[in-house]
Amino acid sequence: xxxxxxxxxxxxxxxxxxxxxxxxxxxxxxxxxxxxxxxxxxxxxxxxxxxxxxxxxxxxxxxxxxxxxxxxxxxxxxxxxxxxxxxxxxxxxxxxxxxxxxxxxxxxxxxxxxxxxxxxxxxxxxxxxxxxxxxxxxxxxxxxxxxxxxxxxxxxxxxxxxxxxxxxxxxxxxxxxxxxxxxxxxxxxxxxxxxxxxxxxxxxxxxxxxxxxxxxxxxxxxxxxxxxxxxxxxxxxxxxxxxxxxxxxxxxxxxxxxxxxxxxxxxxxxxxxxxxxxxxxxxxxxxxxxxxxxxxxxxxxxxxxxxxxxxxxxxxxxxxxxxxxxxxxxxxxxxxxxxxxxxxxxxxxxxxxxxxxxxxxxxxxxxxxxxxxxxxxxxxxxxxxxxxxxxxxxxxxxxxxxxxxxxxxxxxxxxxxxxxxxxxxxxxx
Amino acid sequence: xxxxxxxxxxxxxxxxxxxxxxxxxxxxxxxxxxxxxxxxxxxxxxxxxxxxxxxxxxxxxxxxxxxxxxxxxxxxxxxxxxx
Numbered sequence: 001x002x003x004x005x006x007x008x009x010x011x012x013x014x015x016x017x018x019x020x021x022x023x024x025x026x027x028x029x030x031x032x033x034x035x036x037x038x039x040x041x042x043x044x045x046x047x048x049x050x051x052x053x054x055x056x057x058x059x060x061x062x063x064x065x066x067x068x069x070x071x072x073x074x075x076x077x078x079x080x081x082x083x084x085x086x087x088x089x090x091x092x093x094x095x096x097x098x099x100x101x102x103x104x105x106x107x108x109x110x111x112x113x114x115x116x117x118x119x120x121x122x123x124x125x126x127x128x129x130x131x132x133x134x135x136x137x138x139x140x141x142x143x144x145x146x147x148x149x150x151x152x153x154x155x156x157x158x159x160x161x162x163x164x165x166x167x168x169x170x171x172x173x174x175x176x177x178x179x180x181x182x183x184x185x186x187x188x189x190x191x192x193x194x195x196x197x198x199x200x201x202x203x204x205x206x207x208x209x210x211x212x213x214x215x216x217x218x219x220x221x222x223x224x225x226x227x228x229x230x231x232x233x234x235x236x237x238x239x240x241x242x243x244x245x246x247x248x249x250x251x252x253x254x255x256x257x258x259x260x261x262x263x264x265x266x267x268x269x270x271x272x273x274x275x276x277x278x279x280x281x282x283x284x285x286x287x288x289x290x291x292x293x294x295x296x297x298x299x300x301x302x303x304x305x306x307x308x309x310x311x312x313x314x315x316x317x318x319x320x321x322x323x324x325x326x327x328x329x330x331x332x333x334x335x336x337x338x339x340x341x342x343x344x345x346x347x348x349x350x351x352x353x354x355x356x357x358x359x360x361x362x363x364x365x366x367x368x369x370x371x372x373x374x375x376x377x378x379x380x381x382x383x384x385x386x387x388x389x390x391x392x393x394x395x396x397x398x399x400x401x402x403x404x405x406x407x408x409x410x411x412x413x414x415x416x417x418x419x420x421x422x423x424x425x426x427x428x429x
Numbered sequence: 430x431x432x433x434x435x436x437x438x439x440x441x442x443x444x445x446x447x448x449x450x451x452x453x454x455x456x457x458x459x460x461x462x463x464x465x466x467x468x469x470x471x472x473x474x475x476x477x478x479x480x481x482x483x484x485x486x487x488x489x490x491x492x493x494x495x496x497x498x499x500x501x502x503x504x505x506x507x508x509x510x511x512x
Contacts, residue, residue: 209466287465289447320465323450357450 002187003236004094006072006180010101013050013139021174026101028141028171037145037166042159044148048167049388051104051125051140056385059142060122060393060405063109064246065102065135065255066164070172071240072096078172079241079254081223082215083162091236096175102135102255103171105164105246106144106389109156111218112211118399120412121250122389129381129411133250134259134421142388143167157216161246186236188278191271198274199308200235200266201299201332203325204243205252205317206283219252219316220245221281227291230299232306233279235267243281251418252316260419262314262342277306282328284321292324300331308332311339316418318371322356333361340364344371344416369424371416376424378415383407431456442493442504444468444486452501458493460486461505485509 009024016027030048037046051057069078074093081087104123111117123129123136130136147159206227207218214226221231222242233242244254263279270276282299286292303311311332315325325341332339345354345367354370370376383406392402395410403409417424431443432455442458445451446468451459462468463486470483489506496504 287446288463289449289461292447293449320447320450323447357453359453 001091001234001236002185003074003091003239005184005186005239006094006096006175007099007182007184008096008175008178008180009099009182010139013052013101013141015050019170019174021098021178026098026139026171026174033167033170036170037143037163040159040162040166042147042151042155043145043163045146046163047144049142049144051142051388053125053137053139055125057125057388058122058384058386058405058407058409059104059106059125059140059388060390061106061108061119062104062121062123062250063107063119064105064161064164064253065138065140065250066105066168066244067255067258068098068101068103068168068172069241069258070096070169070176072176076240079165079168079244081242082220082245083158083165083223085165085223087222089237090240090242091234095240096172096178096180098172098175100138101171102138102140103164103168104140104142105160106142107146107160108390109147109160110153111157111207111248112213113153114211117210117248119248120414121248122393122405122409122412123250124381124384127382127384128379132378132415132422132424135250135253135255138255141167141171144389154213154216157213157246161217186239186267188234188276189271191275195271195273195275196309197277197307198266198310198312199277199303199306200263200279201282201303201311201313201328202243202263202279203282203284203313203315203317203321203328205321206285209285209287218245219243219247219257227283227286230295230302231281232302233281235263235276235279238263238279247316249316249414249416249418251416251421256419256421261421262312262419266312274310277308282324284315284317284324286324293327295324296327296331299328300335300337303332303337304335308337311337313339313341314418315343318416320356326355326357326359326362330359330361338364340366342366342368342418342420344368344418346370347372347375366420368417368420368422369415369426371414373411373413373415376415378411380408381411440494442490444490448503452503455501457498457501458496459501459503460490460493461503461507462486
């Protein structure tokens, strides 16, 4: 499976009389884009706004950020399966991407109505929060969209993500027929058999147990979010968006999964430092001991059958999902597969471990920091000159107070850098 | 919480759907619950059988409290005869 990825850098985004990319400038015909989104009868209101890196602007509520990509050659379409898109296997031929820009899904639609799980992410384009979030370095084309309130919860989720994808597809189409300024070939060539064989185990939250939803929100695999046995992906499939979707932390949104540094580094060092076998994607938040252990056992067995000698494990959630993640590491180690775990940590209040179930087999852990902004002592975030999206934001432990989004505002509660994007450092004492 | 209560000398049984995790974290009397969504019952059984199933879990927990243990021990309601 060979994929050529053509990159079109974007240094500026501005509104203009037509939508086009030239020499790093992305021009957008605003009204045409809004009309395109409003063609979907499920959408009640739509606006398009631009946010510039470094600008004093806050975007709220942010459900997703999508990197515009498009298939130029080869089967299928990017971001397959989600919102009813074709599920043809992707990863071959040629794909173009707009780098340095994100299509940002801004909407008050909540994930589900089961409670306790709210859209809480906002993005600042300058200030301390911007310095902590990789997407704050992007230009944002914000699709501010609300669905027909008569729609059910799942239909609302589907409609607003479809709106963002429509804009992403439209922007990416501007570079479909152009010569890419930068290109990279992604291919798992046969390599020196002496190199260690390494698999990437990417654990992905499933919202099924808590919401009943099988596909409308959270990171999907070819459009599905349901609890499924482990998947095996060629990394090219992921580069074409086979793992994608809106999510409740900035570090697991579509943009971050598509630009996952773990995946890219494993891939770029294939044939140099190791033999990269591919990606096992494991769904998490199973709800019995047996199910959790079964997924761990099956994932480790699959890794062993692939010939893995080493595994790198990431996850994108918190809470009881840790059990199947840590037990996957345990199961791999017991089969002789050396396993490294990349994770954020809870605070260490009262001497409790910073991980839920610290098993002895998980003896090679790389920490990306604490996942609570409270533990990280992120300060109250300063006022901004402009707001994109909603003018007020619920705050407080019960979300029962409304504060002006323009601030000052408490930071979003969670940070969890699942894939090691950040540049935070620490001093040990 | 289970460990802290036991530290005060009060025997404690913990009903948990993720029972092995309860054991690795040091709970001494662990009772196997159903699922995270419904630890002490199973709505699929219908009201009458759900009640009986829940009772069996609770009775297992009460039996666990009356059993001396040396360390983390699992009590499985499925292995407990109907009272």
